[in-house]
Amino acid sequence: MSLTTLIIQAMATLGGLGLVIGIMLIAASRMFKVETNPLVEEVVEILPGANCGACGYAGCADFAEKVVAEDAPLDGCPVGGFDTAKAIGAIIGQEVSESEKEYPYVRCGGGIRCVDRFDYVGIEDCTAVIMLSDGEKGCNYGCMGRGTCVRACPFGAISIDENRLPSVNKNLCTSCGLCLAACPNDILMFAKDSERVHVQCNSHDKGKAVKAVCEVGCIGCKICEKNCPEDAIKVTNFLAEIDQDKCTACGICVEKCPQNCIEMR
């Protein structure tokens, strides 16, 4: 058989196949057109379309559906990567905010410096302790250091440090806020990096009660309030609060606090 015949036959066969399949696909896609969420379609367009299943869903379309339904994370597609995530965000209206990132701040300096009321045996979880008897710390407002927040963080950003207080690794934190929601004592609070001076206490107890149980609790003595040149500190209900808008991070309060419970980061 000559080369030309071979080539012609090949062309005819495959061309025929292409024709049949092209017609079939077009016809089928016309005939069986189903109503779909246009958002999903749009997201499908953006996705790599490898249908590799690497996202954990059954193909790109499935992932797109889940993303639109907010069941899947924007950056769930490892193939597309960050750019795809951003593009998806643009479609479904979840802009990646350009504002400064906030990280959880621990409003308690007690830890091992705060007395325990009893000896606890059981699961390592703050909520569990609270369920048993309002928490083991002498201070009702204090961090129990049993790491409910640690377990709540899906990114492993929190750990309990040597003072039995949580510490947040900013490199890992995504500001998702799950730890804030999980803490039974509301110890954690979002704070921007630029907000540098914080009161490391959450206790509204009277000074005497605080002193009895904790070495570093705010006793509401108002020394900081008096000394702040910017008028940024107010003591309400036995607890100093800093107005971050006014605070210039001069550090005077940090120096003056007799309990050392104001911290400069």
Add this chain to the structure above:
Amino acid sequence: MTDSNKDIVIIIGKLVLISVIASALLAVTFVPTNEQLKKNYAEARTSTLAEVMPSAAEFEAIYGDTVINDEGDKEILYYRAKDGSGNLVGYAFFRKQVGAQGLIEVAGGVDSSFNAITGIGIMAHTETPGLGSKIADDPFKSQFTNVKVADLSLSKSGGAIDSITGATISSQAVIDALNEQVGDIKVAEA
């Protein structure tokens, strides 16, 4: 023709166009590679034949009855090996045998009196790499050089061939291939 129908035609046209170009490209590659393939195949066979039967200078193919391609070629059953002066020195052959994983194509030579194997070669196999694939390695193949046909069995069943550890099946398959083909030739020549 409506706009959308025109689109369809364009789409299908592009699809067909690409198919056609693709097939042309393939056909163009196919021709020289296929030539090469045939050449490789023939070369491999001749060189293997020479290897399994070093004393021979010329191989005369013995054809069977089965036609194997459109050109009317007949199946080759085995070869008669002759030395430079045309004396029959033995027989050489190829044989496919079921191994542990798939077909093994064994080449072999036997002297004219069907006394001893002159050498073997492995043309193709799909045995487990590292296990059965060792049948294609020299330490195994060289065991067969000048081995008596009577001793053509595994050492554990009293023969002269040490099987490859972990690959008894493959080793046995090679031996079986030789034994059976030698038997067949004997019958054919008788």
Add this chain to the structure above:
Amino acid sequence: MDPLSEFIRGITKDNPIFGLVLGLCPTLAVTTSIDNAIGMSAGTAFVLICSNLMVSGLRKQIPAAVRLPIFILIIATFVSIVKMVMEAYFPSMFAALGVFIPLIVVNCIIIGRAEAYANKNNMFYSLIDALGSSAGFLLVLVLIGGIRELLGTGGIAIFGTQLLSIPINPITFMILSPGAFLTIGILMAIVNHIRAKKLARGG
């Protein structure tokens, strides 16, 4: 976009195996030896480069409705070419790689890069991307192939030259299929570990 960093990205962050986790099948199946690893990566690289270039060049022409069939056609063409060429001119390697050469067609790396990259970028960057991905693929395949060959046969040989041999009783396990899974599992764990460490340090 900087071509060099695009290239590097294919080896590190977007490494086909460790980064994107695409094309696992050939990775595991052919890495019984370094030879095979090199052969497979070469074939894949050829197809990847050609298809990336082709897709990128034709991207304006390809109708969205039949995008995928056309990609598949293009890829299948190049794969068939690789297959025929390899079979004809590198018969021993073809024998070792077996069914995995035709299977380059469905290797997710190729269609993945075609869709994710070549379909959206110009030919130059598509080429860079293909080169980067190929290099990343090659490195990983050679790494895995090397480990398996070394432990499984007690030495490393590249195209017939013995480079290294260690005095151990060869661990046949390593060149069997479980050995492939074990090797890639452990390598991935190490990669994960390094990544996590880097992330925690703020990398």
Add this chain to the structure above:
Amino acid sequence: MVADASLFQIFMDGVFIKNFLIIQFLGLCSFVGVTKDTKSAAGMSGAVIFVMTLAATVSFLIYNFVLVPLKLEFLDLISFIVVIAALVQLVEFVVRKNVPSLYRSLGIYLPLITTNCAVLGVVLLNVLNEYSFIQSVVFGASAGLGYALVMLMMSGIRERTTLVNVPSSMRGLPHAFLIATMLSMAFVNYFGVIPL
């Protein structure tokens, strides 16, 4: 494994001895991607069994009745892949139209199959092994069954491993591969045990 292999041998081959996922390494993307829960694994397996059997059948017909007579064997790869892609689409359309309930439970897995090398693997191995028509179909079906078996095992295990603690650097794929190592160890031995 060869032209005269018995159907039983082919069946054992497909399900155990040459198990596509963990011995032959075909279709691993779905193996690590769609085994997070048993339901999707079962759905995917069902779809794969169906498509594999169908692909084995259709490709046999195309190869032996179109390509071989025309001496166009070199077009096998390209026509198979195109046919599989079309087949998957067609199946999807037909199922969607006629059995909507089945489509809902299975349909989303269908597109995944186009790029699943296991399906193409079956077809190519059929050609490579020169199987007859019946053999091809049996091999297609049993390869699908073997695929399903391992997918189910894997998904069962992965469902359970969500209950236990996995070392942090092992989480995800490394752990999946470790499980695959063990599954593969359990299967690899069928080589030695079942005499064929």
Add this chain to the structure above:
Amino acid sequence: MTNVYVMEKIPEKIIIPLKQHDGCLCTPLVSKGDMVAMGQKIGECECYDSASIHSSVCGEVISIEEAANPNGTKVNSVIIQPTEDVECVDFTPVKDVSASKLVDVIKDAGIVEHYGTPTHKVLKPEGKQIDTVLINATSSEWIGGHYDTSAQYAFQMIGALKLLMKAAGASKGAVVLRNDDLESISAFDHLRVDGKLLTVAPLMGKRKLSYYFKDQGSDIIVVSQERIYGQKILDLLTYNLTGRRVSFCCDPTDVGVAICGVKSAKALYDAVHEGRPYIETVVSVSGKVNSPKKILVKIGTPFKDVIDACGGYMGDTGKLIANGAVTGVAQYTDDVPVTKMTTSITVLSADEVIRDVSIDCTHCARCVDVCPVDLIPSRITAFADQGRFDECRQMNILNCVECGRCSAVCPSKIHLLQLIRYAKNSIENAYEDLSSKESPANLKLGCGCSGGN
């Protein structure tokens, strides 16, 4: 009849929590410095789901403040310093025992079930109709009162049952005894009620109460069954006895069953026949005290004084437990008062305290083998530990009777029951703020009541 000692010594101070039930906190009717008489009502609430609080002694109110409560929380309490001379309000037996009046009597007398629900709420739940009243006497801890003979006990129980049925408007009533409590069984056997001879019928196989009502041809019966341990046995008990299944978010009253304890039955009996409000109760003191006993104490007596009355602590004390070593609540101070919900006090020595460190679950399935309600505690707790509460629900966590057997047998020393409670608590909380999308539990299922099953 078990001997019950009466605590004679009047403690230095009495702490009466203003909430000794599940429901609303009562408002104090007294203020600091007031003198109160024994039986005087000192706390009340308009709310239907609360029970009145009475002073159990005569004395001076020295403060009203948050004080520790044996359930682990802090509750606003009236603290009374008793005086030597006992002044008592007049206790007048109730004449009019019409159904509607009875409910008021029960609420006024402050009668509360040992599991926390005010008795009137159990009998007359808003918008529900009770058809069967059960007195659950399957626990030895719930003796509740002081009887002279066992016959008197049986007689009073039947009397109380009739009152309860009347209050509830229920047509059927049963006393449920424990299989191995032979003393009570013989006390009830052959008792004559309305001219009919009672026999104590052991509950057999799949037969439910309805069978026995028919079998005995009586509306009031006494049955016996195995003891079921656990904090939350009401649903299981209801199911075992009547075959009615209680859905999630619901309680036995939703299926027309009111379950009362011996304590509240006795209190009701006393309230009607003597006019006494619920001001004293029997607690059994056991463990490392010098003379363990059952003792009748005034409600509000601190544990410390109860233990002193039992001879004081023996050796080094490690744990002080209210309501039993199996399901009770450990106390961090012995300054907590006996309340209407207190049934027993257990003292453990320091070396009896279990401090084993939990290791990972080894899936030994010992917990599965002992669970009385066929749960898979190991799996449930694994889910609970990861905060997958929805899956806990699908695994029927809400059926758990909190018997603690799983924790007791676990070789890995996993705190199974604590984890289960933790999950249940989270599930309840999630239902409270179901509307808020941020609910970490992310529960997707609806309440069992509306959907049914």
Add this chain to the structure above:
Amino acid sequence: MTFTISAPPHKKENITFKKIMWAKVLALMPVVLLSVYLFGLPAIGLVAASIFAAIATEAAIQKAFGQKITIADGHAVLIGLMVAMIIPPEVPLWIPMIGTVFAVGIGKHAFGGIGSYIFNPVLAAWIFLSLAWGSIMAPASYPQTSVLFELVLENGAGVMAGVSPFFILLAGAVLIFRRYIEWRIPVAFFVTTVLLAFLLGDSLSYVVLGVVVFGVLFIATDTSTSPTTKNGRVIYGIVCGVLVVVYGHFANYVDGTFYGLFLANCVASLIDNNTLPASYGTETFLQRKYRSIVSKMPFKDRLEVFLDD
């Protein structure tokens, strides 16, 4: 006075994981002693090397990853001992050592340690060794039980676990009696194997072999790798039985047992997930189906059988 607070129950059974492990070690001692008698010093060397490597690996891994070191709980010792018991005593000492390193390192800790592994580490190690160095791992002899006494001291045994079916059975029985191991799995297993062997017309060699008894009582009952539900454990026992017979029918005795059990490990999770019991009052699968049919019927035609009042 500081009291301790914890959730109920405040009294627990005095059973620990550690106790169970050491009890198993102790229970295997008679068999080990018998094998020393049969195989001589190599057996001691084997056991010692194996246990040493197991402990060292466990300690090294836990130290490297900053975990609590748990050698004292006896798990590593048990793994070491069991690995030693299933490999031929005449192998070079590096074989058991590499085996236990694999068992503890990959089989146990890579999966997450105690309770987290899905495949029995001992089995995994044995299969690893057989696949890696098959010829070394082949036992020198195979038991051919002919007289009853050989159930007590099996002269033909190729591995230590095979020397005495009787003593292993005894050890298992004691452990079952103490509730240290499960009874459902062995019972279901033995019933299945005896039945199947009978049906296949094979001799009872599947059941009375030391290795089989050992495999079922000590490996199949490994809690982490077997289902937790009650029905699941019965099914698991049956699956083990079927697989051991299928393998045993085709392969030699050691392979048959261990590959069968290993494959059963693979399906254990699937069994576990699909045999979750119905708790009281909830409906089983059949009941639910029945109800869904009934609910479609007109009310008056219904025959209510679930509620009796």
